[in-house]
Amino acid sequence: MRDWKTAALALNSGIPEEALDGIGKPLDALEAAFEPLKKLIHPEDEPALQFVLDHHREGGE
């Protein structure tokens, strides 16, 4: 579990302290569900993101 209040201060987030009370619990729960999934990743696994250059467009001069 992370210390969200310290993290918020370090980020200079400007999030009021009372608002931080409401975000720690759901983030902790999400982190608990998400962290173990990282073990599935192998070095060759690429993210499901795309950056595709249109081959019809000419580059350069």
Add this chain to the structure above:
Amino acid sequence: MTILEAAAQLRARQVSSRELTVQCLKRALRANQKLNAFMALMEEHALERAALADDELARGIDRGPFHGIPVAYKDLFYTRGVRTTAGSKVFANFVPAFDGAVVEKLDAAGAVNLGKLGMHELAYGVTSNNPHYGPVRNPWNTERIPGGSSGGSGAAVAAGLAFMAMGSDTGGSIRIPAAYCGTVGIKATFGRVSRFGCLPLSYDLDHVGPLNASVRDAAITLNAIGGYDPRDANSSRAPMTDFLPPAGVSIAGLRIGLPENFYFERVEPPVREAVQRAARHAEALGAHVVPLRVPDPAALTALGRVILLAEASALYERHWNNRHLFGPDVLTLIDQGRFIRATDYLQAQRVRRILQQEWDTLWNKVDCLFTPTTPVTAPPIGADSLTIEGVEDDVRLSATRLVRGINVLGLPALAMPLGLAPDGLPMSLHIIGPAWQEDRILRVGAALEDTTDWHHARPPEV
């Protein structure tokens, strides 16, 4: 009345577009006092469009099944010259200079735009209990939420205020209101329907799609709005097909997967039994029901939340310090997203691809999956939590638990009515298919619809 029925009556000169439009407007004006489904009714524009549609039909110009049909749009679709708020203060004065792709396509197909529909603020939630524009209410019970974020779309179709209402779905926002309001809703494969001119929440989870009164109406809507659009970076060139299932469609021999894990856990017994009944009914129609385990849906949900939190907060970064612009629940989510690390976002996208590949192999065993759309019927307005089989759950997390993962996979999914629960509220079947096989899930839905009366239930007059 469905779109296909209205279209037949229009061509038989039994009714005019003007009559249909006036009827919808009158109902909307009356019902809106209770439902708050419409943000804005465009009466003058609608009547002009209806007159044009009638005139064209009289002159033999026929633009297809949407010609002269009154429809409406969630208030995040760009409508030229008409305020588009996304249910938010951020866009309170935003007037687009052009129409969104789906508005443009349905306009060209002769549809009559009645107006803009209420929604959860910024499409970032499931209740449509909007802090700026008031709660949208469920026509089945006005003390219940219609679901969201396309809550106005669900309420409008269920109450017969529009023949079709366009919605968007980032983590269930078409299918949840379809479930809670007892309508059909379809989220096509990611890339099938252009998102151009739809205010975004997430770059790779947002889907555009309709809420309808019948499965065949959903099919013809997909026919009208699908297809490649170069203005949407994720639009696909996958070939379009005619999605309309034929009369007497058969599902004999089709393999229907019934998940043994996750999808029937923490689900209200009447909903669970109704889905199992639907599977038995499909079996009676000649389909084979295959019990099987599906690859880690809970993991998909966690990935979806990491990705959405990061992307939505990035999208609204310029407003992080304008905290007064947001309602409390949306502000909390935007705050949460600021703590998602870039490395975690990328790891989520890597695991996403791994799970996508695992799900691909599932389709060697079955042709589609049957699951509940939501674990419960529509919760009360204002409730933050609910109890399912003695376990307390968050209203938002409960509503999205069975549907969010499908956005992460980008797969097509259909929500359709499954009759009423003992509390008198609609239950819903979720049919999930392989990528680009919308025609398959629509065929299954149509076969069920043709042989049951689940979709005949109507809410009380409001």
